[in-house]
Structure formats: C-alpha cells, structure tokens
Amino acid sequence: MEHTDDYTTEELMQSRKAKKFNLWLGMIGMFMMFAALSSGFIVYTAGGVDKGIKTILPNTFIYSTIVIVFSSLTLHLGYRATKLEQLGKQKLFLLLTIVLGVVFFVLQVDAWSVLVSRDITFINNNASQSFIYVFTGMHLAHIIAGLIVLVRCLWGAMKPIPFPDNQFRMNLATIFWHFLDLLWIYIYVFLLLNQ
Amino acid sequence: MSSTVISHGAAHHDAHDHHQETFLTKYIFSQDHKMIAKQFLITGIVMAVFAMLLSILFRIQLAWPDTDFPILEVFLGKWAEGGRIKPEFFLSLVTIHGTMMVFFVLTAGLSGTFSNLLIPYQLGARDMASPLMNMLSYWFFFTACVIMVASFFVESGPASAGWTIYPPLSSVPTSIPGSGLGMTLWLISMTLFIASQVLGGVNYISTVLNMRTKGMDLWKMPLTIWAFFLTAIVGLLSFPVLVSAVVLLFFDRSVGTSFYLSDLVVQGEILPNEGGSPILFQHLFWFLGHPEVYIVVMPALGLTSEIISTNSRKPIFGYHAMVYSLVGITVLSFIVWGHHMFVTGMNPFLGGVFMITTLIIAVPSAVKAFNYIATLWRGNIRFTPAMMFAIGMVSFFVSGGLTGLYLGNAALDINLHDTYFVVAHFHLVMGSASIFGMLAGVYHWYPKMFGRMMDTKLGYLHFWLTFIGAYLVFFPMHFMGIDGVPRRYYTFTAFPFMDKWISVNLLITWAAIIAGLAQVAFLWNFFASIWKGKKATQNPWNSNTLEWTTPVEHIHGNWPGEIPTVYRWPYDYSKPGHDTDFIPQTVPFSETMSSNLPHDFEGNEEAIRIQNEWNKENNREIIEG
Numbered sequence: 001m002e003h004t005d006d007y008t009t010e011e012l013m014q015s016r017k018a019k020k021f022n023l024w025l026g027m028i029g030m031f032m033m034f035a036a037l038s039s040g041f042i043v044y045t046a047g048g049v050d051k052g053i054k055t056i057l058p059n060t061f062i063y064s065t066i067v068i069v070f071s072s073l074t075l076h077l078g079y080r081a082t083k084l085e086q087l088g089k090q091k092l093f094l095l096l097t098i099v100l101g102v103v104f105f106v107l108q109v110d111a112w113s114v115l116v117s118r119d120i121t122f123i124n125n126n127a128s129q130s131f132i133y134v135f136t137g138m139h140l141a142h143i144i145a146g147l148i149v150l151v152r153c154l155w156g157a158m159k160p161i162p163f164p165d166n167q168f169r170m171n172l173a174t175i176f177w178h179f180l181d182l183l184w185i186y187i188y189v190f191l192l193l194n195q
Numbered sequence: 196m197s198s199t200v201i202s203h204g205a206a207h208h209d210a211h212d213h214h215q216e217t218f219l220t221k222y223i224f225s226q227d228h229k230m231i232a233k234q235f236l237i238t239g240i241v242m243a244v245f246a247m248l249l250s251i252l253f254r255i256q257l258a259w260p261d262t263d264f265p266i267l268e269v270f271l272g273k274w275a276e277g278g279r280i281k282p283e284f285f286l287s288l289v290t291i292h293g294t295m296m297v298f299f300v301l302t303a304g305l306s307g308t309f310s311n312l313l314i315p316y317q318l319g320a321r322d323m324a325s326p327l328m329n330m331l332s333y334w335f336f337f338t339a340c341v342i343m344v345a346s347f348f349v350e351s352g353p354a355s356a357g358w359t360i361y362p363p364l365s366s367v368p369t370s371i372p373g374s375g376l377g378m379t380l381w382l383i384s385m386t387l388f389i390a391s392q393v394l395g396g397v398n399y400i401s402t403v404l405n406m407r408t409k410g411m412d413l414w415k416m417p418l419t420i421w422a423f424f425l426t427a428i429v430g431l432l433s434f435p436v437l438v439s440a441v442v443l444l445f446f447d448r449s450v451g452t453s454f455y456l457s458d459l460v461v462q463g464e465i466l467p468n469e470g471g472s473p474i475l476f477q478h479l480f481w482f483l484g485h486p487e488v489y490i491v492v493m494p495a496l497g498l499t500s501e502i503i504s505t506n507s508r509k510p511i512f513g514y515h516a517m518v519y520s521l522v523g524i525t526v527l528s529f530i531v532w533g534h535h536m537f538v539t540g541m542n543p544f545l546g547g548v549f550m551i552t553t554l555i556i557a558v559p560s561a562v563k564a565f566n567y568i569a570t571l572w573r574g575n576i577r578f579t580p581a582m583m584f585a586i587g588m589v590s591f592f593v594s595g596g597l598t599g600l601y602l603g604n605a606a607l608d609i610n611l612h613d614t615y616f617v618v619a620h621f622h623l624v625m626g627s628a629s630i631f632g633m634l635a636g637v638y639h640w641y642p643k644m645f646g647r648m649m650d651t652k653l654g655y656l657h658f659w660l661t662f663i664g665a666y667l668v669f670f671p672m673h674f675m676g677i678d679g680v681p682r683r684y685y686t687f688t689a690f691p692f693m694d695k696w697i698s699v700n701l702l703i704t705w706a707a708i709i710a711g712l713a714q715v716a717f718l719w720n721f722f723a724s725i726w727k728g729k730k731a732t733q734n735p736w737n738s739n740t741l742e743w744t745t746p747v748e749h750i751h752g753n754w755p756g757e758i759p760t761v762y763r764w765p766y767d768y769s770k771p772g773h774d775t776d777f778i779p780q781t782v783p784f785s786e787t788m789s790s791n792l793p794h795d796f797e798g799n800e801e802a803i804r805i806q807n808e809w810n811k812e813n814n815r816e817i818i819e820g
Binding site: 011014015017018019021022025026028029030032033034035036037039040043044047048050051122123124125126127130134138 | 321324325328393396397398400401402404405406431432433434435436438439440442443446450451452453454467468469470471472475478479482
C-alpha cells in the first residue's frame, strides 16, 4: 500500500521534535525518582546520630567516575562522526563507549565488594548505608537501559539505516547517555557530601 | 538543529510503519490514539464494575454484620465461610476497591481515555508524539489490571494493608495474610501501572507542546487540554517518587533491609530490622498520594468546563481564571502532602505550614466552582445527559470540597482523622466528582468515539439514580465521622458506641446497591449503542472544538486532507451578531464580520482598521462595556 501523502516532511519533523522532547520529559521523571531517594536519605539520616554513611566511599567510585566521563566524550565524538557521515568512525566510537559503559558497570559492582569487605552490607540496621546500594543500583539499572540504546545505535550503523534515522537515533542516545553521566556525578557528589 | 534534516526517503519509511492493518494491529496492538482511548475506556469500565462489586460486598458486611448469606460462600469459598465475609478478606476488599478506583478507573480510565482521545483531536494533530509509547502505556496498564485481579486467586488473598499500603503491614510478609504474595502482586502491578502513567504522561505533555496545528496557541486551547496537560505534569513529577518508595518497600519486604522497619514483634517473634522509619514511607507515599487526587479530579474539571460551556451555549466564564486556577492547583498539590500526616507526631509548626498551603487550595477550587455557576447563569441550557453529569460533578466538587476545609485544619483533623468523615469527604470530592466528570465525558464524546449516539432516556435514568444514590451513600458518613466512627472497621456490633450506626449503614448499603444496579442502565446503554445506537452526525452538539471537524468514520491521521487551521478560541457560543449560536475554531474572523469585537484582534491594528471600516459601511455599532 502506498500512503506517501500521509505525513508531510514538515509533520515528520514535528513528530521527531516531539519524540526528542519525550526524552527530556522522561529524564525529568527519572531525576524525580533520584530526588525522592535523596530526600528519603536526608529524612532518614536526620532521624538519629547513629544514622549516616559513616565510612569513606571506596576509591573505585573515583575511577568509575573518570570512566563514565570519558565515555561521554567518546560518544560525543561518535555523534560528531555521525553528523559528518563518517560511518566507520561512528561505529568505532560507539563500540568504545559501550566498552567503557561495561567497565563502569564492573567498577560499580567492584565498589560494592569493597563496601562489603568493610562490613557495610545492604542488609543493615543503619539504612543510610543501604541507601548507597540503592542509589548505585538504581543508577546501574538505568545504565543497562543506556547500553541497550547504544547497542541499538551500533546495530543501526552496521546495517546501515538511512542517514537521517541514524542521526536522529544517535542524537537521542547521546542526550540520554550524557544524562546518565550527569546523574552519576550528582549521586556521587550527594554521597560525598554526606559521607 | 541538524538532527531535523529529513530526506524524503525517511518520511516514507516512517509513514509506512502504521499501515498494512491487520486485526491484531487495528484492534489489539493499535498505535492509533482513538483506538487506544477506547481500550483505556473499556478496560477502565471493566475495572470500575469489578471495584464496585467489591464495595457492595463490604457494604453487605457493614449493614448486616451478624447475618449469614450462604450465597456468598458459593462465590467466595473460604473467604466467606458460613456465608459471612472474613475480617482478612474485608480488609482486602477495601484495599483493592480503593486501589482500583483511584488508579485504574479514575487515573488510567479517565486520563488515559480522554487525554488520548482529545489531545490530538482538539489540538489538530495526526496522532500522539510517540504512538509506540502510547501503545506500551496501554499494555502496561492492562497487565497491571490483570495482575491486580489475579491476586484474588492466590491462597493468602489480595493485598490488605489499605490502598496507602503503610508499612509495617505492607512490609512484613508474615504480619497478616494479605501481606504475603497478594502484597507482592500489588507492588508488581503498581510498578507496571506507574510505568504506564509515565509513558502516557510524557506523551501527553510532549504532544500538547509540540504538535498543535497552525494558529492553536496555548491561549486558544480548550480547557480540557489545559487540564490534561497540567495533570500529566503532576503525574510526571509525582509518580516516579512512588517508584522510589515502592523500591525501598520491596527491599524491606523481600531482602531484609530496614528502611521502614524498626522494633517489631510479629507473632511472638522479634524481627531483626532496626532503625527504620515508617513515617519515611508516608512522606514518600503522600508526595505522590496527594498530587494523585488532583490527577484524578483535574481531567474531570476540564471535561466539565467544556461540556458546561457547550451546553449552556455560553462562553466559559473566566477562561483565563480557569487556566490559572488549574495552574495554582498544580503547584499547590506538591506542597500539601503533610496534611495526611497531622497525627504522625509531626512538628506542630510544620503542621501549621501544611495547613496553610492546604487551605489556600480552596481559592482556586472556589474560583472554578463560581465560574461554572456563572457560566450556567442565564445560559440557554440544554440538559443532555452529559450536561446533567457535568452539573452533578460541580455539585459533588462543592459539597465534598467544603469538608476539605475542616480536614485541612490540623486541630480538627486530630478528631476527624481516619474516621468516616474522611471517607465521606474524599468519596464526594474526588470519587463521585471525578466519576461524574468521566461519565459526562463518555456521554458527550461517545459520538466521536463510536460514531453513534447513546440513548438519552437511559442516560437520565442512570444520572438520577447515581446522583441520588451517591449522596445517600456518602452524606450520612459525615455524621458517623463526627461521632468518631473509625474507617475500615469490620463489624459495628463489636463496639457499643458504633451500634447505633447500624441502621444508617443499612440505608447506605441499600443506596449503594440501588446505585450499583443503576450502572446496568449505563452498561447496557454503552455497549448496545456501539452497534445499535442512532448514527451520529459530524457535530451533534454544535460544538466549536476541532474534534468535531473530523469525519464520523475514524481514519488514520484524523483529517482526510490538510489539518485545519485555528483562528479563534473555542468558546464563541451565542456571540451577538452571528447567525448561529456557535462559531467553530476553524472559522476565520473575516467570515464573521457581523460579530467581531475589538478584543478579538489582540491589538492587530490592521485588522481593527478593516473591521471598523466594515462596521461603518454596515451601520454596525459596538457598545463596549
């Protein structure tokens, strides 16, 4: 069936703009979730002198922060390559970003084991310490979603899908990944200020 | 931005996604906003009937606490052994009744239906910003419904900690039967539901801001759209907070953390959890929970505005004030949650702050109520069933809203908290008001949804029985509450001071049963009219808004040709000087020279000049005042 007159180019542009806006709204929603956890943490920790993180956060978090900032950089370069229609470069940087994403994931889990070795476990009568796991765990759940998005971009670039689709997809993925990066920095700073 | 560069090939590619319709893509996994709206509505109606039957069951227990009804055992088995509902099951009934009504019927059934139907239609869009997300939104909702209903089939029964699922009842699986698997299913169901609402809400906001047709600036949007838009914003900001609360609750239940738990002895056994705070849950819950009641009532207010104006054949009184009061309610909804927690040992100063913010909500609410009355005043009123329900909505909103002033007062709330006064208050102001708004919407937009009309006589029968029934059910509860009768109590005969209220309970239960039976009139009318109703004309209510410019037969993309352009606001009803009593939004001012007023041109001097010349030539005098 041919329905070429269904959507004009203008309407498609409008719909893309709206979809991108959806992403921004979604990020607001995600941020609200972490804002709720933050305020939950503050209310809980203010509940008594025996509450609070009461430890120095593992150094692994510093490394993971460096890794995720670096991954934002590589994705940025990948997006630039996409805009210049350099498919090979785009794939390379995407792959690099995905690898860095996985490294970030591994480092976060490693930080958990450091905490456990200090007897700071998830099941804990000082729930301020449990909150560290909740913050990082919920963030990692979003990282998984981010990785899926990146793999989908890579898949699109391998096929390859038409240039405008590829670019739109990369654009959204880049925004989302930068958001996850900033979200982690927010969480890290929040925890540092409360340690 | 370069990301908006689009080749023609890509335009084709995207446009083709929606075609080659099969039964599955048209009726089941549809991405069309009109079909999704109908899916939300019908699922919402099914859930409403289910939740209503639950309420009839617990009303039977409340009216006849010492009587056996063997038939109950036939249907409910061990939950009603010997023909009497068990206390544990009674708690499940009130819990699931509340959950389903608040979330599945009045949130998803109301916003899901009418936001999906009207946002693209009234704004002049082909569809939602993301039809895929829209479809997912429905299917998440549907799965949530299935899981919630499924919890009736687990051995320990459905959740029974109340719709607010306060810990520790909700977070210690061994505390009561309903805290077991039923509670887990409740949490899974609600998580899916929240995903559904966020997906839907994101779409609504984005569509309103990005997909309006030419000429449709924000101040030309119908009040329905304003209400859906602000509702979606409230949902987007508050539902994720409930996710956080539920995640922590899940960890407390299933992993053994102590976010909410402390110092507990359950069935002689000391729990290891220490240091948690159940009040923390209440804060997180009510940060969603209070905005949620506005999520429920604001769409109903929006629908009512549109219906009252159309059927009074008058412009809505105070359009801007209506919008600003919705904005006011939106903002205030986030800073009042503490009024649910006055008796939790809250710092009295903090209680005072929450009291003030709460009482301020009376201002925008009163603005709306008065504007409705002013719109009706001297209108050329057409009492269609939709109009009856819309007026009923205002009635409930006022009579339920007034008691909010009592409950919002921290000192009075010490007495009234957790009594039937609260039950009466919220069932009128958000329960009955919202369901009446929703029903008004169903009667009004039915021709748009199904291309046929509903039966008017059955509509009136449905209205009067429901209207009187709802007042008979909820009004007497105020007096019980003032007497200190607590809500959620299983048997009134067990407490001498509550004994005297059994006769009132009897009245309430009979009223509930009759009002429940009245819904059969609606269900018959609704489902039979899909096939047998009178064929609808394109614009059966002589309405101004864009949805009535689409063909009666639903087509993909809504308008066969170009999307119409909008020139004026949606409330030009009975404009002096015009030959009909309505001027659709698509009619340019150049075609209505005999009725234009200077303020129509918003300071466009050239247009005013042309109008003035025309006025002179045609001896038209405008007396401003």
